[in-house]
Amino acid sequence: xxxxxxxxxxxxxxxxxxxxxxxxxxxxxxxxxxxxxxxxxxxxxxxxxxxxxxxxxxxxxxxxxxxxxxxxxxxxxxxxxxxxxxxxxxxxxxxxxxxxxxxxxxxxxxxxxxxxxxxxxxxxxxxxxxxxxxxxxxxxxxxxxxxxxxxxxxxxxxxxxxxxxxxxxxxxxxxxxxxxxxxxxxxxxxxxxxxxxxxxxxxxxxxxxxxxxxxxxxxxxxxxxxxxxxxxxxxxxxxxxxxxxxxxxxxxxxxxxxxxxxxxxxxxxxxxxxxxxxxxxxxxxxxxxxxxxxxxxxxxxxxxxxxxxxxxxxxxxxxx
Ligand code: SF4
Numbered sequence: 001x002x003x004x005x006x007x008x009x010x011x012x013x014x015x016x017x018x019x020x021x022x023x024x025x026x027x028x029x030x031x032x033x034x035x036x037x038x039x040x041x042x043x044x045x046x047x048x049x050x051x052x053x054x055x056x057x058x059x060x061x062x063x064x065x066x067x068x069x070x071x072x073x074x075x076x077x078x079x080x081x082x083x084x085x086x087x088x089x090x091x092x093x094x095x096x097x098x099x100x101x102x103x104x105x106x107x108x109x110x111x112x113x114x115x116x117x118x119x120x121x122x123x124x125x126x127x128x129x130x131x132x133x134x135x136x137x138x139x140x141x142x143x144x145x146x147x148x149x150x151x152x153x154x155x156x157x158x159x160x161x162x163x164x165x166x167x168x169x170x171x172x173x174x175x176x177x178x179x180x181x182x183x184x185x186x187x188x189x190x191x192x193x194x195x196x197x198x199x200x201x202x203x204x205x206x207x208x209x210x211x212x213x214x215x216x217x218x219x220x221x222x223x224x225x226x227x228x229x230x231x232x233x234x235x236x237x238x239x240x241x242x243x244x245x246x247x248x249x250x251x252x253x254x255x256x257x258x259x260x261x262x263x264x265x266x267x268x269x270x271x272x273x274x275x276x277x278x279x280x281x282x283x284x285x286x287x288x289x290x291x292x293x294x295x296x297x298x299x300x301x302x303x304x305x306x307x308x309x310x311x312x313x314x315x316x317x318x319x320x
Contacts, residue, residue, distance in 0.1 A: 002157075003073075004175060004207045005038040005061060010070030012056050016279065020113055028278050032231040032286075035305070038175075043201060043208045045222030045239075047215055047254065051275050053079040053231040054211045058177040061209065062094050063087050086229065095168040099180040101160035105152040111163055112148040118171050122234050133170065134285040136317065141205065142196060158189035162196065169200060179211045196220055224311075227251050230276060230286040237312035247314040249291045286314070293318060 012031035015024045026286045038044050038061075059065040061072055063079050072079040074090065082090065098104040105114055115134045122245050125128055138145055141162045144231060152160055161181060168176060178197060182190040198221060201208060212218050225242045227235040227250060236250040246252060252270040272290050276282050282289050288298040298317060306319035 001039040001042065003037045004040045004075070005036075006071075006073040007034055007036040007038075007061065008055075008071040008073065010034040010057070010060060010072065011068045012053075012060055013068045026279050029232050029281050030278060031060065032281070034070070034231070034233055036226060036233055036236070038178075038207060038209060039224075041201075041205055041207055042223040043210050043221055044196075045218035046209060046228060047213065047218045047225060048228035049254075049275055050213055051278065052228045053278075054213075054228050055179050055283070057228070058179050058209055062096055062177055063090065064096070085287070088122070092171045093173050094175040095171070095173045096164055096176070097161075097168045097176060097178040100184045101152075101157055101164045104164050105160060105167075107152055110149055110151055114152070114163065115148075115167055115170050118167065122171065134228045137166045137170050137255045141169075156170045156189075157185045158192060161185060161189075161193050165193075165196065165200070169204060169206075171203065174204070175207045175209075177209045177211065180213070181210075182217065183212065183214070184226070190217070197221065214314065215254055227254065230278065230281055230304055231296075232286060232315065234287065234315045235313070237308075241309070241312045245308070247308055247312075247313065247319050248287075248316050249293055250287050251319070253290075289317075 010031055010146060011033060014028040014030055016026045016028060017023070018025040034057060046057065048054055056065065060067045063072070066082065079087070079090065112134065115137065116130060119130045134148070135145060138148065143159070143162055143166070147163070152163065155163065181197070182193050194217065197208070200206060209253060210218070210221055219239065222239050224236065224238050226233050227248060229250050235246065237246070237253045242251070256270060276286070276289055284300045285291070285298040285303055288294045291298065295317060303315050303317045305313045305315050307313050308319060
């Protein structure tokens with residue numbers, strides 16, 4: 001399959017600035033040498049604990065943040081070399097669905113105006129075309145046209161997320177970052193929104209980076225899965241391969257946190273302790289402070305990616 005994105009050695013280190021003088025007193029090491037491909041028309045699930053850098057990665061790929069260094073290759077061009085005008089053009093083809101539909105919609109705007117706004121930002125003028133597209137997208141996202149004259153506060157969380165999704169796809173993007181798009185919703189509504197995203201992916205040929213801390217949702221929606229720990233990708237595999245043959249101890253711990261009926265009597269790795277500080281990450285393998293298999297060299301050397309098979313890579317000395 002063809003790559004839509006190729007992310008090479010991406011670093012995002014946020015400076016921590018000290019008071020009035022503006023001296024830099026340290027860095028938040030949010031992304032550290034991230035290498036990743038996102039293939040055309042796939043859903044890549046990105047999973048990890050809160051604070052592991054998932055959202056920062058999504059925002060860097062969309063160029064809503066400017067990374068410290070690295071490359072983000074989109075259709076053979078590095079997005080880090082693009083001008084403001086070129087980035088505005090890129091943003092038509094790449095959109096974000098936020099976690100919280102309560103925060104992401106302007107409460108003072110009617111739904112029609114919320115959906116019209118991206119056309120105005122990008123200089124579209126044909127009112128009939130805009131009107132037609134808005135009505136098409138409302139139907140595609142499972143809503144009635146009567147919602148267009150109402151305000152966001154009149155809707156439930158699930159309906160608001162449908163409106164936010166409609167806004168994200170209104171300019172026919174190729175790529176969507178969905179950042180925990182169902183975690184603020186009732187469990188009963190989550191499946192409806194996930195199924196809507198799957199339908200849109202098929203109907204519109206979308207490619208998606210789906211960010212979640214919930215492996216059961218990731219399992220349902222993803223084609224491939226990338227696991228993130230403390231700003232690094234530590235394992236990446238196709239979905240079936242990941243669930244049958246995961247290798248990284250962190251992946252094992254995440255999977256063990258998901259209860260299953262066949263669990264009884266099994267020995268489990270349970271994730272101990274907190275995620276280490278992103279201002280002062282551990283040397284060597286960043287997972288060594290919590291890893292039950294830690295070896296001496298894990299404390300001083302950082303493992304490279306080892307290929308288990310062409311669909312599966314792991315950053316752990318156990319796969320050397
Ligand atoms: Fe554990 Fe060492 Fe593998 Fe890191 S490299 S996950 S510490 S065994």
